[in-house]
Amino acid sequence: MKSQKIIFFAKVLIVLSGLSISSVLMAGEPFMLVSEEEYQMQLGQKGESRKRMKFKTRALFSSDEDSPLITINSPTVTSGLYSPIRIEINFKASDDAVIQIDSLKVLYGWLKLDITDRIRRHAQISHSGIIAENVQLPVGEHNITIEIKDSRKKSADKDVYFEVLNNE
Template identity: 40%
Template sequence: MRALLTPRLLCVALAATLLAAPAFAFDLVSKSEAMSDAAAPEVFAKGLPVLGAPNIDLVSPDVKKPLTGAVNIVVRWAATDGATIDLSTFKVLYGRLRIDVTQRLAGHAKVTATGLEAQNASLPEGSHRLMIQIADNQKRLAQHEVLLEVAAKP
């Protein structure tokens, strides 16, 4: 009987250890992508907001100060005028080159009709621009630009 319990106890101990372990950071953008983007020419093509498009708000991180280490990203969105969010239109583009990092972020995030929550997103040192896009069921596209400054690691 004692021999039968030992593998079970090992499995329980292993499961408890894995569940208690902190989540590892994931690279939202690689150093090479950041360097390629920094070398790209600046493009100043900003579109006008679409009347009635969903509202997008960055809740976290606080972009007023430089970031250090991995960050938690929390974005909230809401449709207007009785419309509903169309999650199939969710997209996140990185930098001047508009590198699509949607799947990379969504793979480490909880994406719902009310927003997105991702833990431990890592960005290399430097300036970064993310364009968050989402549309409603009436095809009204909203865009929200997020500028992040990542400080050198101590």
């Protein structure tokens, strides 16, 4: 009887320790998505790009209704953002396709700095989307481009623009 109680308590402790570890992973340690230096480099190029580039416009809606759908849930631009932020993006493939996670690309700024590996290391990524907690970014304007493909080789991309405010 005594050994059964010990085994029971040992199982309870294992379950509780597993829950605490998973909650730490879910919340995530703060991580720097883009360094101050990378941000400053984008600022310098942004002005130069405006002088040299003809702006391309992107359709608000995909011209191909079978393309994957990318929905930006967070960050939203309806209120001021302060670092660290939460990034939540949903993917939806057409009925006869599946999102190909390996095709995910996350690009930052005017120079399209590839930050996909940083997201992969720190975020939860699934066929249904991305959730990244405690994302640290420098104060200022930011734009991130999300690109994804589905099993039918249809692709989609979406830009998100937002400003991180100084919280001091």
